[in-house]
Amino acid sequence: KDCIVSSNTSTIPIGLLVEDMPTDFRRRFAITHYFNPVRYMRLLELVKGKETNLDVINKLADYNDRVLGKGVVRCGDTPGFLGNRVGVYALQVGIDETLKCGLSIEEADALMGRPMGIPKTGVFGLYDLIGIDLMADVVRSLRSILPNGDAFHAVGGENEMINRMINDGFTGDKGKGGFYLTGEDNVRMARPLTGAGEPLADYRSAANSLPKSAVNAADAAAQRKEPLDAILVGNDACAKFCRRVLGRVLAYAASLIPDVTTNPQDIDDAMKLGFNWQRGPFELIDAVGQKRMLDLITEVGVDVPPILESDKPFYALSGSSLTVRQAENEYSPINLPKGVIRFHLKRKALTPILENNDASLFVLDGFAQGVNDLRLIEFHSKANALTDASMEIVAAAAKDHGSGIIVHNDAQHFSAGVDLNTFRALIEAGDWHGIDRFLWRFQDAVCKLKYTPVPVIGAPSGLAAGGGYEVLAHCDKLVVHTNSVMGLVEAGVGVVPGGGGIKETFLRWHDAKGSWDDAAWQTWMNIGYGLTGSSPQLSARLQYFRDGHDETIMNRDRLLTRAIELVGEMQEGYTAPRPPFARLANWQLHEKMDKFMKKGVDNGDFMPHDRTVAMTIAKVMLQA
Known part of the structure; x- marks a missing residue:
């Protein structure tokens, strides 16, 4: 009776999962939706049922935070919760606008990637990474549970091209390829998009050059300027794509306030922790600015969400504390567990x-x-x-x-x-x-x-x-x-560590082995490989x-x-470390190391330059 029970579902309402269960069970039941791969993705969406004991939710939140290292976002029992609802919608909008704006998939990924603070996989690369068949199932699932009139339905229908690719085994990185494919001689290939009723297009060599606006955005980011400014201006297809994607996605996220959550930080955290966005939708809205945001919404022809009618930023300083604007337009301190600093x-x-x-x-x-x-x-x-x-x-x-x-x-x-x-x-x-x-x-x-x-x-x-x-x-x-x-x-790119790494590793191996010769050999193997x-x-x-x-x-x-x-x-009582005593290893190791490298070159395991690098590393530690 003390056991907590949870489900990892991202689609089934908690009420359906417990409807035939006794009251005691319902009080101990919650949804713990972990994002995959669980080791690397930080988001846990924690969902409380109507009868779930609050103490159960608090214990799950604390355990997942401290023991499993998760960023916990508490969600209501709404379709798709937060991460997938916004994240999958964003991907579908990306596909839709790529077709409408006539861009290649490489152009779309280059723009809807780093310039927007989204991982460089963009849309189509992420589809390949996750699995095109799995993504198709996720889209169908969301389509089946989201209410009529939700903007997702405009972009979440069946996609003939994707279905043909799945039927032919092109399911992404795990299959024969996907939107991208590594061809002969490791040449990256890309499959052009096709519309309804059209056969699958053949792969072609993927473009290596970036759209000029993506390059400008990278330059702006390097100079600590706003990269969005570089991709939203202009009348070309790339600028139109960026404006329409951001207009639709950010407006959709804002439309979820207050029905799905009253706190914009919840959605921002879900996208940063679950989809690796650098900034959440409401942080992006602040970066875009309220007037320009309204212009984007007008351009895409959607209603202005009530939360965007105010010209107040979503994040603002109150003294030395950062606050976030809630659904009722009042500011509250950002919500983080005690001991957490981002x-x-x-x-x-x-x-x-x-x-x-x-x-x-x-x-x-x-x-x-x-x-x-x-x-x-x-x-x-x-x-x-x-x-x-x-x-x-x-x-x-x-x-x-x-x-x-x-x-x-x-x-x-x-x-x-x-x-x-x-x-x-x-x-x-x-x-x-x-x-x-x-x-x-x-x-x-x-x-x-x-x-x-x-x-x-x-x-x-x-x-x-x-x-x-x-x-x-x-x-x-x-x-x-x-x-x-x-x-x-460094050896992997043909150079030698030059910032003290050889010395520090050599000293540490000596502490572990007690022998300068053994330390030199172990350091050489570490760094050489x-x-x-x-x-x-x-x-x-x-x-x-x-x-x-x-x-x-x-x-x-x-x-x-x-x-x-x-x-x-x-x-208290701290003193700076004293320069260590070190002894160079015996030069006789040089012959052993050189013989090892020569054999590797002769066998085709190493390139001749690998031998040069390895023996240069050796000379740092050997007494001539």
Whole structure:
């Protein structure tokens, strides 16, 4: 009688699921709709029935937050709940407007992807990823349960092209292909759209170039400007597509207030956590602006939802707190569980003490009792790739360090490493001194970070590769999200880690093995193969995560809270680390390593340049 029972359904009303069950069962029953793949997708839609005990809902919310690491959105028992209702509608609108505006699927995905803050798969790439047959079933399910008159019915009918593709086995990435296909010689192919009564078109080579407005949006984002401005202006088909998609999708999301939820944050959270949108619909409406939003609605010919009749923004500051406008047009503080900090929201109430296009430095005060005057380094370039500007902020934090430093951001990936486009430009220009100067500044910044007289905590989530990991390797401790990937991958692109990663890995392997020769061999294998750990536990096998020293957190929204607590715990009596003693390994290892690489080249396992890179890595650790 104490057992909680739940269903993962996204379509069956909770009333139908429990209608023949006893009262005691109905009080213990809820819907827990996890988004797939469950390991990576953060959203849990939690649905309470009319008779579900509130204590049951609270226990489920807390358990899923703290133990399973989910972002919990409490939903009413309405068709499609929140995520699928808006997300699937957006995909269907994307398909509909691609046909109406005469765009190719590549153009549509390029526009309805990163420029709108949506994953780069866009519409058709996401269909292929999820499975075209599964998406067709989801569309049919929503069509069967949504009320008559819902805007979904205009775009949720049977699609002849999709049905033909499914019948022929073209179900996406898991099948023979989908809208896209990898052809011979790994050439990416795309299938043109066809209308009712038309046969399936043959695949053709996919276009590699982006629409000019998508390029302009990327440039705007790199300069910390609004990317939507670049895609909404103009009279060409691309601009029309963007205006019509955003007009229809954002108006639809707004129309769900107040019948589906009274809090716009619920819908925003569902789309960010369940569909990986960078901004939710109401954050996008604020970015578009009320007047331009009304113009978009007029252009697509739909009714103005009542919530959009006010010219007030949905998100606004009240003192140092971020608030959200509710259905009754009154503002309430954003709703997050105790201990959860989403820095992309919190930063709206903060002013950086130093910033550039690639990184910012903030002061954190009042986040934990007795822990004040902290510094937070946030990377925010594309993929958080590290540049001179990024490392300028790291060096500045080491100089103006306050009472502790935290390196954190809540983007999808902590950092993909050094910006290789910048490096490539230096190589092509033959600017070897420029490369040396960049590496010296990088090394100088991370060394200063390591030896500051205050605690330094790294709090990554997602990918922390190459130079991104090298920054973390110079922190006192790490608080790592369980889905983080860490490692030094430079050898895979033909270069050698140059930001202290070899040295730090070598020292850690010595601590683990007690032998400088063993440490050199293990480090060489780690870095030469570009090995990464896809979890803290797997990273520990490579010494990129230190068991018993570093920490893991299931919910990435709790990383910053724990990092702040750790700084407080370490402050009393803290002393900066002393430069370590290290001994280079025996040069005799060079012969063993070179023999290993020569055999690999002869067998076709390695390219000749792999041997050059591997032996260069070896020389860093071997005594000549």
